[in-house]
Amino acid sequence: MQNKSCDVVIVGAGPAGSIAARDIAKAGFDVLVVERKQEIGPPKRCAEGINVRGLLNVGVKPDPRWAAKGIYGAVIYFPNGKSLKIDQRKVPDDVMDAIYSGEKKPALEPATGYVLERKIFEKHLAADAIRAGARYMVKTCALDVIKDGGKIAGITAEQMGEKFEIRSKIVVAADGVDSRIAKSAGINTTNKLSDYHSGFQYEMAGLNIDPDVLHIFFGNSLAPKGYVWIFPKGQDVANVGIGILGSMSEDGKRAKDYLDKFIESRPEVFKNASAIEMNAGGVPVSSSIETFVADNFMIIGDAAQLVNPIHGGGIAIAMNSGALCAKAAVEALKENDTSREKLYAYEKKWRETDGVKMKKLLKLRAFLEKLTDEDMNKAADIVSGEDITKLTDGNYRFLFKTLLTKAPSLLSLAKKFLS
Amino acid sequence: MVKIPKINKDRCCYCGGCVGVCPQNAMDLRETEIRISENCTRCGVCVKFCPAGALEKDAK
Ligand SMILES: Cc1cc2nc3c(=O)[nH]c(=O)nc-3n(C[C@H](O)[C@H](O)[C@H](O)COP(=O)(O)OP(=O)(O)OC[C@H]3O[C@@H](n4cnc5c(N)ncnc54)[C@H](O)[C@@H]3O)c2cc1C
Numbered sequence: 001m002q003n004k005s006c007d008v009v010i011v012g013a014g015p016a017g018s019i020a021a022r023d024i025a026k027a028g029f030d031v032l033v034v035e036r037k038q039e040i041g042p043p044k045r046c047a048e049g050i051n052v053r054g055l056l057n058v059g060v061k062p063d064p065r066w067a068a069k070g071i072y073g074a075v076i077y078f079p080n081g082k083s084l085k086i087d088q089r090k091v092p093d094d095v096m097d098a099i100y101s102g103e104k105k106p107a108l109e110p111a112t113g114y115v116l117e118r119k120i121f122e123k124h125l126a127a128d129a130i131r132a133g134a135r136y137m138v139k140t141c142a143l144d145v146i147k148d149g150g151k152i153a154g155i156t157a158e159q160m161g162e163k164f165e166i167r168s169k170i171v172v173a174a175d176g177v178d179s180r181i182a183k184s185a186g187i188n189t190t191n192k193l194s195d196y197h198s199g200f201q202y203e204m205a206g207l208n209i210d211p212d213v214l215h216i217f218f219g220n221s222l223a224p225k226g227y228v229w230i231f232p233k234g235q236d237v238a239n240v241g242i243g244i245l246g247s248m249s250e251d252g253k254r255a256k257d258y259l260d261k262f263i264e265s266r267p268e269v270f271k272n273a274s275a276i277e278m279n280a281g282g283v284p285v286s287s288s289i290e291t292f293v294a295d296n297f298m299i300i301g302d303a304a305q306l307v308n309p310i311h312g313g314g315i316a317i318a319m320n321s322g323a324l325c326a327k328a329a330v331e332a333l334k335e336n337d338t339s340r341e342k343l344y345a346y347e348k349k350w351r352e353t354d355g356v357k358m359k360k361l362l363k364l365r366a367f368l369e370k371l372t373d374e375d376m377n378k379a380a381d382i383v384s385g386e387d388i389t390k391l392t393d394g395n396y397r398f399l400f401k402t403l404l405t406k407a408p409s410l411l412s413l414a415k416k417f418l419s
Numbered sequence: 420m421v422k423i424p425k426i427n428k429d430r431c432c433y434c435g436g437c438v439g440v441c442p443q444n445a446m447d448l449r450e451t452e453i454r455i456s457e458n459c460t461r462c463g464v465c466v467k468f469c470p471a472g473a474l475e476k477d478a479k
Contacts, residue, residue: 043433045436180447190439191439191440193440198470199434250467251472254471255470257472280432281435281436
């Protein structure tokens with residue numbers, strides 16, 4: 001394999017890497033993406049749920065080839081069996097306009113959210129980036145960063161046993177939770193057990209569920225410091241999964257153990273169902289690593305732990321971080337200055353936007369982790385579906401008033417973690 | 420030779436979750452294979468974390 005050179009080398013062809021590649025290539029710069037796997041996409045480490053705005057925000061229109069199922073809300077199930085419905089049937093006008101601009105007949109049912117077919121989605125994003133001018137290499141693993149006089153100047157990589165160098169002005173780490181390339185650059189991206197969910201999932205067919213909403217189950221005996229989800233991908237097909245806090249995981253009490261128990265205990269849903277796929281994965285819930293840029297180096301998506309700490313959703317945040325990274329990288333390349341100061345424009349923008357919400361959600365996570373099952377049951381009586389939507393947006397000022405009048409016993413806990 | 424966690428290949432779902440939690444950066448995922456380098460200190464964090472129970476602390 002010959003050594004290569006380019007303006008930007010991106011490690012990892014997940015949603016973060018491919019959006020960054022698309023936007024940097026669009027600006028006319030030379031981008032090379034290396035992906036360790038022989039096929040972009042599988043095995044998925046994801047429940048595939050995304051809000052429609054998360055797609056539109058980075059200029060990706062939902063497409064029936066990979067948007068498996070429209071979603072119109074969610075049902076939250078509390079430990080005592082009570083449930084709360086979040087109704088999102090009304091698709092806002094601006095979303096309708098963005099999806100169907102220029103099309104007479106929508107190819108896809110409009111919805112506020114979708115459950116994706118990620119193995120197709122990720123290839124679609126890569127194809128888009130390639131059309132914009134990016135180059136890709138699969139079955140190609142990034143090994144280490146190359147340093148010239150102490151400064152990052154590219155990576156070493158390996159394809160099918162052959163090692164080679166890729167020289168570049170900027171290296172982008174988009175390598176997901178593994179994040180080995182950032183570590184080789186000397187940035188600590190290791191997840192802590194107390195800030196990292198252990199996830200397990202079956203994609204199943206033959207389920208008896210309402211296929212139009214996401215189903216979310218809470219309870220400390222069900223999923224300690226996490227939750228169980230059923231995300232429909234079709235009439236009777238869904239991702240059925242669980243995330244528990246890593247520090248709660250141990251022999252006999254692993255994510256898989258809890259999930260198997262959940263499935264066994266609900267014959268009304270699972271009696272005729274079988275798995276058609278098995279997945280696992282780690283979900284960073286720290287809200288972000290300390291800093292994600294260095295001289296000639298940027299970290300995006302899961303590698304920088306940019307995931308919603310409450311629900312573990314990371315696709316939209318990863319793609320947005322890819323877009324912000326591209327913007328800063330393009331500016332830096334135009335000015336021929338790829339120093340940390342220059343590239344910091346990306347991190348600054350992120351901290352002023354997504355970062356603000358994520359900080360709040362991290363506090364909310366700490367609060368929720370303290371709740372007993374009884375507390376959760378109480379919550380079911382005093383909050384509404386809209387309240388829950390507000391909470392997951394990091395909007396919890398109203399909570400103090402609600403607790404003061406309806407559940408004063410929880411007020412001091414809320415004050416401790418949310419003030 | 421350092422003793423390293425034993426990988427039960429039949430249980431592993433090759434998600435790489437263990438790679439992300441290794442404090443020594445001693446693990447690597449390649450397709451369906453987890454590789455462990457000699458930097459491993461047998462701290463057991465990966466063993467505790469694994470969603471599928473595919474790692475055992477003591478190589479037998
Ligand atoms: C069980 C589970 C359920 C989830 N459910 C949801 C959900 O419903 N909705 C949601 O929004 N998010 C969900 N997430 C989170 C979401 O999957 C991630 O946030 C998202 O995939 C992050 O995208 P990324 O591009 O940063 O990383 P990834 O998608 O992980 O992509 C990283 C890529 O880099 C490649 N790579 C790694 N190392 C190297 C290397 N050395 N050289 C070359 N390539 C390399 C990998 O093979 C991979 O293709 C879930 C996660 C898990 C584990």
